[in-house]
Amino acid sequence: MKIKSVLVDDEKIARDVLRNYLSKYCPQIEIAGEAENIKEAVPLIAEIQPQLVFLDVEMPFGNAFDVLEATKEFSYETIFITAFSQYSLQALNKSASYYILKPIDIQELIIAVNKVAENIQNKDELNRNKILLENLKLKPEKQQLILPTLQGFDVVRTEEIVRLQADGNFTQVYLADHSKKMVCRFLKHFDDLLEPPFVRVHRSHIINTSFVKSYQKGGTATLSDNTEIEVSGSFKDRFLKMFS
Secondary structure, three states, rough: OOEEEEEEOHHHHHHHHHHOOOOOHHEEEEEEEEOOOOOHHHHHHHHHOEEEEEEOOEEOOEEHHHHHHHOOOOOOOOEEEOOOOHHHHHHHHHHOOOOEEEOOOOOHHHHHHHHHHHHOOOOOOHHHHHHHHHHHOOOHHHEEEEEEEEEEEEEHHHHHHEEEEEOOOOOEEEEOOEEEEEEEEHHHHHHHHHHOOEEEEEEEEEEEHHHHEHHHHHHHEEEOOEEEOOOOOHHHHHHHHHOO
């Protein structure tokens, strides 16, 4: 199965490298067009209607998110190519988007392409682009977060999350409706991803401070569901600063 694809990057050398890697290591990719800026990318995507777009995040006169906004009527998978930017990575991770950091690592490229190919083959209808665009317009507590589970995935609003607890290679996510989700990610993934009002209070716990009911000086936070969570000494200052 060939995957009709478009490359969008303002640097010709970067497009040449990516094209070469794809030809050599990802033979299922068919490159149907290339663009070097947003003005070229938008009509090209509309004309070709690709299954996959390799999209540079930062470009002159706009960025990848402007391309998504201008082509949101079309449905396609996206693999973002990005230099390190914490803001971009947080947004991409919340929407479970696929991305590769520059300089491109061949193994990461193969993994991302294989995941997209699997989505297309399984007719996965999760619109990561739409969730990403919505998140960029919302305050952090209103944003949506995709939780990969053993059964597939769940989409929740961050404001619905009460706390997260490490569970070996997994994380237990406890929600305001008293349900919980076992998520296929380490707790550190969420520590890097979630912004205030979330705060890590223990090596095994992240809590949403919006649900804190009380705090005892001995180092225990009581949440609205009456769960008591230990606030360890190394995290205490960060926790108390949330209430100062």
